[in-house]
Structure formats: structure tokens, C-alpha cells
Amino acid sequence: GEDVEQSLFLSVREGDSSVINCTYTDSSSTYLYWYKQEPGAGLQLLTYIFSNMDMKQDQRLTVLLNKKDKHLSLRIADTQTGDSAIYFCAAYNTNAGKSTFGDGTTLTVKP
Amino acid sequence: NAGVTQTPKFRVLKTGQSMTLLCAQDMNHEYMYWYRQDPGMGLRLIHYSVGEGTTAKGEVPDGYNVSRLKKQNFLLGLESAAPSQTSVYFCASSYSTLGQGNGYTFGSGTRLTVV
Numbered sequence: 001g002e003d004v005e006q007s008l009f010l011s012v013r014e015g016d017s018s019v020i021n022c023t024y025t026d027s028s029s030t031y032l033y034w035y036k037q038e039p040g041a042g043l044q045l046l047t048y049i050f051s052n053m054d055m056k057q058d059q060r061l062t063v064l065l066n067k068k069d070k071h072l073s074l075r076i077a078d079t080q081t082g083d084s085a086i087y088f089c090a091a092y093n094t095n096a097g098k099s100t101f102g103d104g105t106t107l108t109v110k111p
Numbered sequence: 112n113a114g115v116t117q118t119p120k121f122r123v124l125k126t127g128q129s130m131t132l133l134c135a136q137d138m139n140h141e142y143m144y145w146y147r148q149d150p151g152m153g154l155r156l157i158h159y160s161v162g163e164g165t166t167a168k169g170e171v172p173d174g175y176n177v178s179r180l181k182k183q184n185f186l187l188g189l190e191s192a193a194p195s196q197t198s199v200y201f202c203a204s205s206y207s208t209l210g211q212g213n214g215y216t217f218g219s220g221t222r223l224t225v226v
Contacts, residue, residue: 008151033214042115042201042217043154088154090214097142097161097207099215103153 002026006089006102013110018076020105022089025070029091032065033099034074037086046087047074076107084109113137117202117218124192124225132187132221134202141207143185144215145169145177147198154201160185161207192225199223 003025012018024032030051035043049056049063049072056063062075076083086106090099115136124130134143144159146169156169158177166177174196176188185204189196199222203215 031214035214035217040220042219043203043215044217045214048214092214098144098156098159101146101154103151 002029002091002093002096002100004089004091004100004102006087006105008103009106009108011108011110012079014079014081016079018074018079018083018107018109020074020076020087020089020107022072022074022102023070024072024089024091024100026091026093026100027067027070028093028095030094031092032063032072033090033092034061034063035088035090035101037088037104039085043088079107079109081109081111083107115202115204115216115218117200117221119221120219121222122224124189124223126192126194126225128192129188129190130192130223131189132200132202132223134185134187134204134218136183136185136202136204136216138204138216139182140204140216141182142205143179144203144205145175145185145187146201146203147171148201148220149198157187157200192223194225197223197225 034046060077086104089102092099145157146154160179163182202218
């Protein structure tokens with residue numbers, strides 16, 4: 001089945017850019033998602049990219065997709081302390097009808 | 112628009128007790144999911160449903176049962192709770208076709224402790 005991998009931790013200074021990386025194994029994944037989880041809360045959909053796109057920008061968020069290498073990244077520009085959270089990458093497979101989630105990357109933003 | 116509502120938010124059970132977690136969504140989503148989240152293990156799919164009256168097993172279904180008698184509700188049952196089932200449980204729902212990049216909508220979670 002699908003396997004989605006992420007690094008577990010990332011620490012940055014406030015104002016810097018953050019880049020969170022993700023790799024997946026199933027080339028038939030149609031949509032790739034980034035979710036954010038704040039302490040004590042459920043996951044919230046941040047952004048997504050369709051598998052035929054290379055890049056998507058949404059305000060401070062930039063998603064890059066390298067479909068050949070099955071590599072996805074989320075860049076957060078001008079990272080703020082409020083961005084501290086766990087970020088999950090997820091790959092959706094239309095045939096399976098469900099998403100596979102990575103283990104999450106804990107982003108810590110230091111003032 | 113409430114989205115996905117999970118009840119209860121917290122619960123402490125004794126080993127061997129049973130309980131039911133309720134998930135309700137008001138978005139007319141066809142698909143519903145139950146996940147558990149444990150430290151260092153990410154989200155693991157327990158069971159899911161692709162429509163009213165249907166259920167399917169996920170990665171870690173043992174010790175759990177589910178029912179989807181109504182489209183808006185998805186129940187997760189623990190028949191005989193074990194300490195290994197101590198976890199945070201999340202319900203999610205989605206449209207059957209994730210067109211336009213619609214993703215999952217998650218509830219706020221149920222923190223379950225089995226002692």
C-alpha cells in the first residue's frame with residue numbers, strides 16, 4: 001500500500017522560511033494535501049495540490065510537487081510563532097477512496 | 112455549520128469496560144473515517160465507511176467495531192477496552208470524490224484513557 005514519509009521535527013527562527021518535506025510511494029495518488037494540527041485540536045486542511053501541477057502558492061504557503069521523485073514540500077514564508085504546530089502530509093488515492101497520512105512534522109518557531 | 116462533532120471529548124475507562132464514540136457530520140459527506148493518533152505513530156486508520164450501511168476495515172481494526180446506520184453518523188465501539196487502546200481518536204469525513212481538492216474535515220478528537 002501507499003507509504004508517506006516525513007521528517008519528525010523542524011525548528012526555525014521567527015521571520016525565517018520553513019520547508020517541510022514529504023515523500024510518497026504511490027504514483028497514482030491524485031491529490032496531495034497538507035494539514036495543520038494545533039495542540040489539543042483536530043487536523044485542519046491547509047492546502048492541496050493536484051498531481052498534474054508542479055507548484056501552488058497560497059499567500060505565505062508554497063507547495064512544490066516533484067511527481068517523478070514523488071516528493072512534496074510545503075514552504076511557509078515569514079514563519080510566525082502561531083505557525084508552531086504539527087504538519088501532516090497526505091496522499092489521496094482515488095481507487096482506494098482514502099488518504100494515507102505521514103507521521104507529521106512538528107514545527108517549532110523560536111522568537 | 113458545525114462540521115464534524117465528536118462526543119465525548121474525554122473519557123476514562125477501566126479495562127474490560129465498553130463504550131461507544133459518536134461522530135456526527137452535517138456536510139452531507141458520503142465518506143467517514145475513524146483514526147487513532149498515538150505519539151510517534153501518526154494517524155492510523157481504524158475503520159471507514161463509504162456510505163450509509165457500509166463499513167470497511169482500516170490498518171488497525173482489531174478490538175473495534177463500527178456502524179453507519181445514518182449517513183450523518185459514524186459510531187466507533189470498544190467492546191472490551193484494553194490499556195493499548197489508550198489514544199486520541201479522530202473522526203473525519205469527506206465527499207466521495209475529492210474534486211477541487213476537497214480534503215477531509217476532522218473532528219476535535221476524543222481523548223480516551225484505559226486504566
